[in-house]
Structure formats: C-alpha cells, structure tokens
Amino acid sequence: MSSGADFCTEVAGGRLTSLERPFLRAGFTVTFPLPGVVQICAAPELVTGKTEPAALRGRLLLSAGIHGDETAPVEMLTKLLSVLKKHPHQLAVDLLVVVGNLCAIAQQKRYIDVDLNRLFLPECSRSADADASGNTCPQFPEQLRAKQLMQIVQLFFSGNGAKWHLDLHSAIRDSVYPAFAIVPGQRDAVWLDWLGSAGIAAVILNTLPSASFSSYTASYCGALSCTAELGRVSAMGHNKLSRFSVTFTCIASLLRCGALKPGITEGAMPVLFRVKHEFIKKTAAFAFSFDDSTCNFTQFAPGTLIATDINTIYRVGSVTEYVLFPNAGVRVGLRAGLMVVAESQDRAVS
Ligand SMILES: [Zn+2]
Incomplete structure (x- = not known):
C-alpha cells in the first residue's frame, strides 16, 4: 500500500495503475488508453436492475495538470482518487481521469513547447496529422497529446447521460476570488448553482470560441464544463488544500451520488462576469x-x-x-x- 505522498507522486507521473485492482474487484471496467489517463466505467451487469440503463449513467471527466506547474489540482485529484479507491463501490458515475501535460509536470513548467490548453481545436488535431505526414510545420508533443485527448474524450462522452467536465487549474497570481471558473458554452443554471455551492465564488461566462480543454468538451461533446482556478500556483506539497475543502467535498459527492446535488454552501450562486x-x-x-x-x-x-x-x-x-x-x-x-x-x-x- 503506497502512502499518500507516494500516490501523489504516482498520479503526477501519470502512473494510475494502482486504481485498477480495487475497481475491477468492485465490478467496474478499467482501461488506460494513454499514460496519465484512466477510464473507470460501470460494467453492464453492474447497472442491471438499477433505474438507469448504463447509457444514461452520468459521465464525469476530471482533469488536472494541463499546465504542468499547477500542482494544487494534482494534489486534489490524488486526494479524491485515494478516498474513492478505498470505497470503489460508491462510484456512481462513469469516470475519466486525465493528468494532462506529464512532461511539463515532471519539469515543473507550465508547458514544454506550446501551451496545451490552447490546442483543443479540431484544426490543431489536423495540423498534428499533417506533421506526422512529414510536412514542415512543427509537431510538438503537446499537439499530439491534445489530439489524443480529444479522441478519447469524444468516445467517453458519446452516450446520452449527463456529461460533466471539471478541468482543475491554479492561477499564476492572487485573486480577489480565491476560487473561480471560466464556464464555456450556454448558461446552465443548475451547473452554475452547483459550482457556487462547490465554493466557486465567481464565474466568467464565455460564449466565444476558445481552444481550451473545457471549451472543447462543451462545444464538441455537449458537456457542462468549466476551467476551475483554485488558488495560486505553488510547489508540490506546499498547497493549502484545506482552503478548498468545500470544492473537494462537492466533487467527492458528485462522484458518489452521480448528480449535481447542492453542496453545503446553499444559495451561493457565483458572481457572474462576461468577457x-x-x-x-x-x-x-x-x-x-x-x-x-x-x-x-x-x-x-x-x-x-x-x-x-x-x-x-x-x-x-x-x-x-x-x-x-x-x-x-x-x-x-x-x-x-x-x-x-x-x-x-x-x-x-x-
Ligand atoms: Zn492553468
């Protein structure tokens, strides 16, 4: 059994295989389509007899480390997974976990060649194809990673159930609102209300096209998504996750109940901004x-x-x-x- 710090090192390195055994034993299917990516889904027999067919089970994409120097989200993801793997039967959603830019995390940099969070557009995917064919335009590892992640999330979100994407980040500078989010796509009152109850005090509504990961899942996969900014960048192990305990509790609850139930901060609709x-x-x-x-x-x-x-x-x-x-x-x-x-x-x- 690995310690909490060891598990965090494993997650930050994209090594997620310790999740396999507990969830397999609990009857889930567990696949690792890429380094740093694990998909844990209910096997068909697991949902037999329950009210919702497998296709209608909610799907949650949890991503962190899209920017390699943002360590608090990786620590929060580690904590969520370590609690969940002790009680795997409680998982009530189909779950896709993505640890984003593994090379940048290893080097404690925002990115290596190009900002991964500016590459989630189908055009970027096509330019990566062109590079692979020997064209002169440069192909950076981040372009390939974005292309592969777009393919995986398209497949993951192809069913009819509710779809949610929480892309966890932390900002380069301090903020008047310690936790805030950019929400792409159309306004959804239930989603905004849930984000507010999860401690997200401010939301920037963005209907403009963007090449961010959350914008991609909103525009091309129909997910309710957001880029959540949790505090300020600091070194691994130096984050005060207790500041975001409300956020942690709400995400843990979503994993266990499979629905957007209001959290403990009732009636806390975020302050809304637009670009x-x-x-x-x-x-x-x-x-x-x-x-x-x-x-x-x-x-x-x-x-x-x-x-x-x-x-x-x-x-x-x-x-x-x-x-x-x-x-x-x-x-x-x-x-x-x-x-x-x-x-x-x-x-x-x-
Ligand atoms: Zn970021």
Whole structure:
C-alpha cells in the first residue's frame, strides 16, 4: 500500500495503475488508453436492475495538470482518487481521469513547447496529422497529446447521460476570488448553482470560441464544463488544500451520488462576469499600466488606461472592468489577458 505522498507522486507521473485492482474487484471496467489517463466505467451487469440503463449513467471527466506547474489540482485529484479507491463501490458515475501535460509536470513548467490548453481545436488535431505526414510545420508533443485527448474524450462522452467536465487549474497570481471558473458554452443554471455551492465564488461566462480543454468538451461533446482556478500556483506539497475543502467535498459527492446535488454552501450562486475584451500581444512593446503584483479581478474605473501596444491603447469603457490573467510577458501573437465586466454589478467584490 503506497502512502499518500507516494500516490501523489504516482498520479503526477501519470502512473494510475494502482486504481485498477480495487475497481475491477468492485465490478467496474478499467482501461488506460494513454499514460496519465484512466477510464473507470460501470460494467453492464453492474447497472442491471438499477433505474438507469448504463447509457444514461452520468459521465464525469476530471482533469488536472494541463499546465504542468499547477500542482494544487494534482494534489486534489490524488486526494479524491485515494478516498474513492478505498470505497470503489460508491462510484456512481462513469469516470475519466486525465493528468494532462506529464512532461511539463515532471519539469515543473507550465508547458514544454506550446501551451496545451490552447490546442483543443479540431484544426490543431489536423495540423498534428499533417506533421506526422512529414510536412514542415512543427509537431510538438503537446499537439499530439491534445489530439489524443480529444479522441478519447469524444468516445467517453458519446452516450446520452449527463456529461460533466471539471478541468482543475491554479492561477499564476492572487485573486480577489480565491476560487473561480471560466464556464464555456450556454448558461446552465443548475451547473452554475452547483459550482457556487462547490465554493466557486465567481464565474466568467464565455460564449466565444476558445481552444481550451473545457471549451472543447462543451462545444464538441455537449458537456457542462468549466476551467476551475483554485488558488495560486505553488510547489508540490506546499498547497493549502484545506482552503478548498468545500470544492473537494462537492466533487467527492458528485462522484458518489452521480448528480449535481447542492453542496453545503446553499444559495451561493457565483458572481457572474462576461468577457469584454481580450488582449492579444501584437508587438514586443505591449505593456500594462499596472505592475505584476496586480490580482485577478482587480477593478478599474471607466476611462482608466489599461494597456498600450505600438499603435493602440486600451481604456476601460463606460462601466467598471476587472482584469483577468494579465501577463505582458507572453510571446507576441498570444493572449496577454482579459477584461471582464460583472453581469450583476452590485454583487462583485470591490
Ligand atoms: Zn492553468
């Protein structure tokens, strides 16, 4: 029996085989389609006699480590799996676990060549094919990983039951809201309510196309999905997971009951934001008007100068705006941050 720390090392390394025996014994089918990926599904005989046919059993994708330096989500995933494998009979959903960028996790980097969370588009998959055929455009391991993960999640989510995807991250900087989420696709009140009860205090609704993992599962698999940001990046073993115990409890409950039951924080609908502006760094001259210590969701009054690039400036419009993920250090051509506006101005923290 491995200790908690050993199991965390195994999960971070994508070695998930210790889950096989307990779930097989409990009558599940367990497959490992890729390193760092395990699928645990109810065998047909396991659901016989229950009210829902196997095809209608809820499906949950839990992913972490899509960014290799975000260790808190890997620790939370480890904790969820270590509790679950002691009581495997309790698993009430078909479960797909993905530990995202294994090489980047091993090197404690956000990514090796390209940001994995910008590659979940069918076009990216096609360009990876082109590379394999010997074309000149470069094929990075992250492109191949994204392509393989898209294929696996498409298959996993091909049934008719409820579909959920929780992609667990942590942010580079502090945040006014310690736990928040980006929710792609159409607004779903039950999903938002559940996220609120799971301690997600703020949600950015994003209906714009995006190449993130959660956007892919929402757009192409019909899942209720989110990119959940849990606290700030720190080294493995130095995360204060107790800050996110409400989130942990709600996810553990979803695994056991197979439905979005409200958690212990009742009536905690998140504060809702929507994207007003996306900064694309056009030239090396791009700069924000504030320093690197500025928190996510810092608010700026109408008219405030926010960013300058070689021929453009950005000022806040007619209502208060909040900055998210500001990072002037990204490569030219990439997203340097977002400005969001509150849907419910009165509830946003000022
Ligand atoms: Zn991340």
